[in-house]
Amino acid sequence: MSMQDMTKEELLREKEKVQGKYDELKALKLKLNMSRGKPGSDQLDISSGILNNISRDDKMVGEDGMDIRNYGVLEGTSECRRLMADMLETTPDKVVVYGNSSLNVMFDTVARSMTHGVLGSTPWMKLDYNVKFLCPVPGYDRHFAVTEFFGIEMINIPMNDDGPDMDMVEELVNNDKAVKGIWCVPKYSNPTGITYSDEVVKRMAALKPAAGDFRIYWDNAYGIHDLYPGEGDKLLNIMDECEKAGNPDMVYVFGSTSKISLAGSGIAALASSKANIEDIKQKLSFQTIGHDKVNQMRHVKFFGDINGMKEHMKKHAALIRPKFETVLESLEENLGGLGICTWTKPRGGYFISFDTLEGCAKRVVGLCAEAGVVLTGAGATYPYGKDPKDTNIRIAPTFPSVDELKQACEVFVTSVKLASLEKLLND
Amino acid sequence: MSMQDMTKEELLREKEKVQGKYDELKALKLKLNMSRGKPGSDQLDISSGILNNISRDDKMVGEDGMDIRNYGVLEGTSECRRLMADMLETTPDKVVVYGNSSLNVMFDTVARSMTHGVLGSTPWMKLDYNVKFLCPVPGYDRHFAVTEFFGIEMINIPMNDDGPDMDMVEELVNNDKAVKGIWCVPKYSNPTGITYSDEVVKRMAALKPAAGDFRIYWDNAYGIHDLYPGEGDKLLNIMDECEKAGNPDMVYVFGSTSKISLAGSGIAALASSKANIEDIKQKLSFQTIGHDKVNQMRHVKFFGDINGMKEHMKKHAALIRPKFETVLESLEENLGGLGICTWTKPRGGYFISFDTLEGCAKRVVGLCAEAGVVLTGAGATYPYGKDPKDTNIRIAPTFPSVDELKQACEVFVTSVKLASLEKLLND
Numbered sequence: 001m002s003m004q005d006m007t008k009e010e011l012l013r014e015k016e017k018v019q020g021k022y023d024e025l026k027a028l029k030l031k032l033n034m035s036r037g038k039p040g041s042d043q044l045d046i047s048s049g050i051l052n053n054i055s056r057d058d059k060m061v062g063e064d065g066m067d068i069r070n071y072g073v074l075e076g077t078s079e080c081r082r083l084m085a086d087m088l089e090t091t092p093d094k095v096v097v098y099g100n101s102s103l104n105v106m107f108d109t110v111a112r113s114m115t116h117g118v119l120g121s122t123p124w125m126k127l128d129y130n131v132k133f134l135c136p137v138p139g140y141d142r143h144f145a146v147t148e149f150f151g152i153e154m155i156n157i158p159m160n161d162d163g164p165d166m167d168m169v170e171e172l173v174n175n176d177k178a179v180k181g182i183w184c185v186p187k188y189s190n191p192t193g194i195t196y197s198d199e200v201v202k203r204m205a206a207l208k209p210a211a212g213d214f215r216i217y218w219d220n221a222y223g224i225h226d227l228y229p230g231e232g233d234k235l236l237n238i239m240d241e242c243e244k245a246g247n248p249d250m251v252y253v254f255g256s257t258s259k260i261s262l263a264g265s266g267i268a269a270l271a272s273s274k275a276n277i278e279d280i281k282q283k284l285s286f287q288t289i290g291h292d293k294v295n296q297m298r299h300v301k302f303f304g305d306i307n308g309m310k311e312h313m314k315k316h317a318a319l320i321r322p323k324f325e326t327v328l329e330s331l332e333e334n335l336g337g338l339g340i341c342t343w344t345k346p347r348g349g350y351f352i353s354f355d356t357l358e359g360c361a362k363r364v365v366g367l368c369a370e371a372g373v374v375l376t377g378a379g380a381t382y383p384y385g386k387d388p389k390d391t392n393i394r395i396a397p398t399f400p401s402v403d404e405l406k407q408a409c410e411v412f413v414t415s416v417k418l419a420s421l422e423k424l425l426n427d
Numbered sequence: 428m429s430m431q432d433m434t435k436e437e438l439l440r441e442k443e444k445v446q447g448k449y450d451e452l453k454a455l456k457l458k459l460n461m462s463r464g465k466p467g468s469d470q471l472d473i474s475s476g477i478l479n480n481i482s483r484d485d486k487m488v489g490e491d492g493m494d495i496r497n498y499g500v501l502e503g504t505s506e507c508r509r510l511m512a513d514m515l516e517t518t519p520d521k522v523v524v525y526g527n528s529s530l531n532v533m534f535d536t537v538a539r540s541m542t543h544g545v546l547g548s549t550p551w552m553k554l555d556y557n558v559k560f561l562c563p564v565p566g567y568d569r570h571f572a573v574t575e576f577f578g579i580e581m582i583n584i585p586m587n588d589d590g591p592d593m594d595m596v597e598e599l600v601n602n603d604k605a606v607k608g609i610w611c612v613p614k615y616s617n618p619t620g621i622t623y624s625d626e627v628v629k630r631m632a633a634l635k636p637a638a639g640d641f642r643i644y645w646d647n648a649y650g651i652h653d654l655y656p657g658e659g660d661k662l663l664n665i666m667d668e669c670e671k672a673g674n675p676d677m678v679y680v681f682g683s684t685s686k687i688s689l690a691g692s693g694i695a696a697l698a699s700s701k702a703n704i705e706d707i708k709q710k711l712s713f714q715t716i717g718h719d720k721v722n723q724m725r726h727v728k729f730f731g732d733i734n735g736m737k738e739h740m741k742k743h744a745a746l747i748r749p750k751f752e753t754v755l756e757s758l759e760e761n762l763g764g765l766g767i768c769t770w771t772k773p774r775g776g777y778f779i780s781f782d783t784l785e786g787c788a789k790r791v792v793g794l795c796a797e798a799g800v801v802l803t804g805a806g807a808t809y810p811y812g813k814d815p816k817d818t819n820i821r822i823a824p825t826f827p828s829v830d831e832l833k834q835a836c837e838v839f840v841t842s843v844k845l846a847s848l849e850k851l852l853n854d
Contacts, residue, residue: 036498038497039497041487041494041497044494044496044497045483047496048482048483048496051479051482051483051496052479052480052481052482052483054478054479055475055479056472056475056478056479067468067471069474069475069478069689069691069692070471071685073691099526099718099719100526100718100719101715101716101717101718103714103715103716104714107713107714114552115538115542115552115577116576125541125542125552125553142716145713146713149543149713150542258498262497263496263497263498264495264496264498264500264716264721265496265719265722286572286573287530287531287534288528288534289569290528291527291691292527292691292719292722294478294691295692295722
């Protein structure tokens with residue numbers, strides 16, 4: 001029975017029951033964490049072979065003729081560029097391989113635009129107006145944190161089931177020269193789990209920006225991260241579409257192996273047009289003499305090629321699919337039909353997006369915390385940490401074990417019920 | 428006999444002889460490189476054990492309680508902070524461990540000052556005047572490139588045998604609020620090889636900068652890089668001296684294991700006051716989720732502690748000392764007493780600094796290049812690549828083998844003689 005249809009007496013009775021349950025759970029003094037998209041240790045174990053698969057017995061000279069242990073090779077070894085190009089669905093000449101963090105690549109890309117502009121444009125810090133970025137919401141907190149750090153104004157764009165509201169995106173990008181970027185997680189979006197439709201990708205690629213230095217920040221973090229291998233979502237290739245639309249320079253594609261090999265010791269990469277890549281490489285040459293090439297070669301040796309990498313992803317799927325299913329079953333069983341919430345059922349990626357009744361998300365996260373279950377802070381999925389309706393909660397099921405998840409979900413669904421009952425009784 | 432004392436006829440005869448020698452050498456079509464401070468492959472070999480000394484059989488959880496393969500631990504693992512603190516002669520709470528490149532740490536430190544200021548000061552890009560850096564010359568080209576990249580005005584400071592001209596440094600730093608930094612390689616300086624005297628370090632620490640956000644950029648790249656272990660130069664601890672002088676926040680100390688373990692796969696670190704470190708960590712949290720902790724633990728396991736690291740440095744010394752001696756012997760034997768050049772005799776580090784007659788450095792580098800020996804570009808040791816007297820050449824003896832060095836030196840000394848004779852004949 002939907003809680004929305006309950007009488008005040010029924011709500012009060014239900015609340016008493018739920019409160020009792022909550023107090024029981026709280027007494028267990030749990031210590032669980034569903035806050036961040038971290039792989040579980042079982043996922044790290046399947047990549048342990050990468051820790052030590054290069055030794056003194058290996059050839060130390062790569063295809064570039066350089067000793068992989070020494071300085072140099074700014075853009076990454078040829079072998080690793082090829083692997084990352086395949087992963088990002090482009091060609092090696094359009095790829096720069098970085099260090100262990102794609103967040104760092106994105107930060108650098110924004111930082112460089114602030115201080116040096118984009119392909120010769122005025123540095124954003126020297127403009128006499130404030131730069132703006134479009135932020136599909138709910139979205140990834142660390143994207144928003146980067147733009148906030150640089151004082152960039154962020155504009156919320158509603159996310160639909162097929163991607164951002166493109167009418168609004170077109171209106172803003174095509175008419176406001178202060179709009180210099182849009183943050184996108186186009187496949188298994190963080191946190192909603194949806195994948196941009198072909199139409200959305202085509203409209204994105206066909207934008208006619210008022211700003212020549214507008215770029216799409218395409219964080220394809222979950223490009224091959226299917227929960228149901230063989231039945232994964234398909235994402236249109238944005239670089240191809242941009243080229244077809246006459247906008248070859250308009251997109252930066254980011255990716256990493258953080259959720260493929262080892263989260264803290266992976267390989268990140270940037271793909272973009274040759275013009276962008278040349279410009280970035282020239283500027284990067286002031287910044288470093290090159291990233292860790294031994295680690296690049298560990299990845300090449302471990303995966304062999306993109307097919308090896310995709311096979312490896314099936315092992316991840318086998319480990320985390322039961323976790324997603326545990327959460328989704330618990331939500332369905334305990335909250336289905338109550339009329340107090342909705343949630344997404346992603347087919348890949350790392351998150352489930354959950355929406356409470358208006359004004360309840362903070363309370364739910366607070367109740368969970370009191371009962372020992374850490375969730376991503378309510379509001380984190382919005383710029384400035386401000387969810388205007390206070391409804392969205394990001395659930396990250398990958399790090400805890402299935403047993404821990406079952407307990408955490410019990411706390412979560414009980415907290416959702418309690419917060420919802422409080423609200424319905426106060427309305 | 429000094430060439431300065433030769434008659435025109437003697438000079439002409441000598442030139443003919445030297446030209447003949449040069450042509451012979453050129454005909455050998457050599458391909459040698461003394462341009463960059465890169466370790467030789469024999470030096471990399473002594474660290475090969477670090478490539479694969481962490482495996483799935485090791486404990487994956489460090490002292491911090493975090494899985495070293497996963498995300499997190501922004502400031503570096505406790506174990507690695509301790510090692511790097513010992514290397515930089517400070518305490519772990521004053522250290523942040525970074526990725527594989529100290530150049531990148533320095534770049535980031537300047538970049539952050541441009542966009543966000545220093546400990547709350549106005550971002551340098553928002554000032555209504557141009558920021559200036561003092562650059563002891565000759566110095567490290569990549570330092571100068573970073574400041575040039577950000578449009579920072581660079582002021583040459585003459586280097587003496589005991590460090591930069593401190594009268595000039597004091598005059599500028601204490602009176603000009605636009606002076607926000609000074610680049611220093613205080614031990615076995617790049618390229619002169621000298622070590623700052625205690626007095627210079629004390630005067631540096633006692634500066635009374637007009638700018639509250641002035642910092643000393645103390646790149647202690649060769650802190651434990653003695654060629655004669657046990658008889659190495661001693662450098663006073665700048666952080667201690669700054670603290671004593673009431674300037675605890677005035678210095679950033681940079682270092683890395685690039686020339687200790689593997690040049691491209693080492694560990695870099697920044698040491699500074701707690702106030703600076705807290706500020707930097709807070710800002711760094713927008714930039715990355717953490718650096719490669721597995722590589723940090725490889726270093727901890729490989730060296731054990733600072734004593735292990737220092738023992739390891741003796742192996743490097745044994746490999747590169749003969750290379751330095753080869754070059755110095757060739758210079759002495761072929762150019763000693765000719766009155767056309769001077770050079771330094773460093774007791775550590777990676778470079779020999781060589782001075783030609785005025786206006787001859789470019790010509791020498793050009794002659795060497797024509798004969799197949801690549802040197803660091805003349806002028807590279809000065810801001811903007813402009814050596815006002817065109818005299819300084821940086822010799823990097825570590826990368827070639829001893830046999831290659833002998834050949835390269837033959838080309839070099841012949842080129843120096845030829846360029847000098849040309850000059851003397853034209854004067």
